[in-house]
Amino acid sequence: MKTIKYFPFLVFIFFIFSAEAQTVKIKKGEKSYEIYSYDECIEKFEGLSDKSVDIKRKLAESYFKTGDYENAEKYYAEVALSDEYNSEDVYNYASVLKINRKYDEYKKQMDRFYEMEKQDRRAELFAENKSFLDELLQDNEQFKIKNLDINTSAQDFGTAYYGTEQTVFASTRTATKLFKRVWNWNKLPFLDLYIADIKRSNLDNVKQFKKKFNKKYHEGPASFNKKGDFMAYTLNNYENKSKDGVIKLQIFTSENIDGDWQDPVSLPFNSSEYSVGHPALTEDGKTMYFASDMPGGYGGTDIYVTRKDENGNWSDPENLGETVNTEGNEMFPFIHKNGMLFFASDGLPGIGGLDVFMTKKEGNDFIKPKNLGVPVNSNYDDFALIIDENMKSGFFSSNRTDGKGNDDIYSFKVLKEIQFNKIIKGKTKDTEGQILANTTVILFDQEGNPVKTVESDENGNFEFSAEPAALYTLEGSKPSYISVKEDVDTKTPEDVITKDLILEKMPDFIIHGLVSDSDTKKPLENVKITVTENNTGKTSELNIVDAGDFYLKLPEKHLYDTVNYTFLFEKEGYAPKTFNYNKVLDKYGEYGFNVYMNKIKPGEDLGKLIEINPIYFDFDKYNIRPDAAA
Known part of the structure; x- marks a missing residue:
């Protein structure tokens, strides 16, 4: 009875202690x-x-x-x-x-x-x-990458050129320390700066950088001017925590005078309330790009720039703006002597985690950043890219799974010249200037292969990223409208090429033909077409300018009328081709056929090449019927 009597009390005590343990x-x-x-x-x-x-x-x-x-x-x-x-x-x-x-x-x-x-x-x-991922995941064989032998099971990242034959990087390796402090975040030791020799695409002879810069907490990454006598580096502000008790990052600079590195100097905009880090100096050391989560930015960390005046004073930080910065995190900038800015972002469209991007300034603004794609970028964090003066090789860091440690340093070789893609953009409209939303727009390369297909948005906008110095064709199509094509040449100094597509409303009845080479099956350009209406003897001419398409509008025809035409196709170097087109218009819309012309080869009998052979495709369908072959 006593057990039964006290059981509820024991249960109550159990839940009290359980709740306290949870708390x-x-x-x-x-x-x-x-x-x-x-x-x-x-x-x-x-x-x-x-x-x-x-x-x-x-x-x-x-x-x-x-x-x-x-x-x-x-x-x-x-x-x-x-x-x-x-x-x-x-x-x-x-x-x-x-x-x-x-x-x-x-x-x-x-x-x-x-x-x-x-x-x-x-x-x-x-x-x-x-569909940006489809593009980024395609390896265009622009880079060849290699995981370096100097990587450890710890963190190794953030290389910086120290002259032309050495690099300085950050690492949590502990081979030279008797006492090991660890960071709360990942239980790894704190970062120190290390120096290594550059041997082609490898790093060798790793040793600690100057003891003056390696203290008890985080140091690195760093950046140097071209002479190697001025540096900026990231340092934990361990002496002054923020109001909420968090140690922030700061940037310090130091100058080498007669072989002696001077005491580090704090930048004027360092603060205990926000972080400032990842410096990137220009070759002359007078301009510095860096990352910060200071108030007034767009998101997590943004990239800023500051400039040093004649008296050695650094200007107030200037945010690079919304083209570069997002509500996510932008960090690890690197500025090349040609003005290209490389940086990492997890807010811009990428493959996963941080991706490496590049941009450059035109006028007062930066152009749309370009994702470097695979293999530099992966579905993990890829960051801290630097590249040599000739834009031929460099290093970057990544925590991808095939590495040796938490973060690894990779080298890369440039197999194809790094260039910014051109942007081809425009609007889809009708002949009266009204927006045509949800129009299918296809970008074709010079060989006629489709590169990408998009639909214009509710405002008629479409956009493609295209290779520079190349020829493309835009094709716009929409039900009840006549398809239209426009050529685009990206060999232009302009980064953005605007080309609107104007689609004409399709009449009740229209004949659409496609003229191609009988051997290559590629559409033919500059074909002369003579059309004779057999019932009246009326003759007209059509010309194919490019891409093999032609249209014959039938504005005066009615449902169930019969059309009877003779088409003559002529092109220099090809045998003329003639055929009759006889059709009852039993449905509204587009009727069509495919024509293959024979190229004249030396010694061939021209008479045998001339054929009369109509080839039809299905009503109101874009694709040619399987039996439509000649």
Whole structure:
């Protein structure tokens, strides 16, 4: 009886202690999360029997920060599909899906994000080109990459040229230290600066950089002027924490005078309340690009620029603007002597994680950044790219899975000249200037192969990224309209080429033909067509300017009329071709046929080459019928 009497009390006490234990774990987990101790945060939160949406959100971020993308996806999914999700939860879920190569689900979540945040540039850029991944994942054999032998199982990243024969990079390797401090984030030692010799596409003879710059916390990455006598580098502000107790990053500079590096000097805009890091100096050392999450930016970290005056004073930071910066993170800039700016971003359209982009300034603005694609970029973090004076080789860093450690340094060789793509853009309209939304626009290369197909948006806009110095053809088509083609030459100094497509309303009846070479099956240009209406003897001429297409409008015809035409096709170097076209107009729309012309070869009997052979394709269909061959 006593046992029964006290049982409810014991159960009550059990739940009291259980709840208190839960509360203690939550508090410890929250504290670990606040100080970036993500491993400990995971340990505490995973021990909870009941997890709130906020706890799951922090677990997702903790797994993401420690590179466990499978578990990050699990918790981001639970948060993004809960009743308490926000737009950033959806974006984070989409981001980890892309890293895990679940591209179809990634697109679905980005569609959700776009509906929630249409003004967010990340959403806008996705909506403008939803098939960007198809392009980026195609290896155009522009780069050859190699994982370097000097990489360790720790972190090695952020190379900087130190003269032409050496590089300085950041690493958590500990071979030269007796006492090892570790960072809360990943339980790895703190970063120090190391120097290595450049041997073709490899690094060799690694040793610590100057002890003056390697202290007890993070140092690196760094940047140097061309002479190698002025440097800027990233340093933990361990002496002054922010109001919320977080150690921020700062940039310090130092000058080498007579072989002696001077005491580091703090930049005037360093702060204990935000981070400033990842400096990139121009060759003369008078301009510095860097990353910061200072107030007034567009998102997480943005890229800024500052300039040094004659007195050695650095100007107020200038944000590079919304073409470069997004609501995501832009960081690790590198400025080449030719003005090309390379940087990493997880907000611009990429393959996954951080991707490397390049841009340049034209006038007062930077042009649309170009993603370097595979193999430099992967579905993981790829960043800190530098390239030599001749734009032939360089180094970048990545945490992709085929590496030796947490972050590795890769070398690369440029196999094809690095150039900015041209942008071909325009609007689809009718002959009265009205917008034609949802028009299919195809970009063809010079050989007539389709490069990409898009649909114009609700405002008639379409856009393609195209190779420079190449010939293309745009084709616009829409039901009830006559297809139109326009040639585009990207061999132009302009980065953006505007070409509108004007589509004419299709009459009730129209004949559409395609004239091609009988051997190559490629459309023929400059074909003269003589059309005779056999019932009246009336003759007219049509000319194919390019691409093999021609149209014969029938404005005076009615349903169930019979048309009877004779077509004569003539082109220099080809045998003339004639055939009769006799058809009852039993449906409204487009009627058509395919014609193949025979090229005259030396010694051939011209009479045998002249044929009369109509070849039809199905009513109101774009493709030629299988039996339409000659």
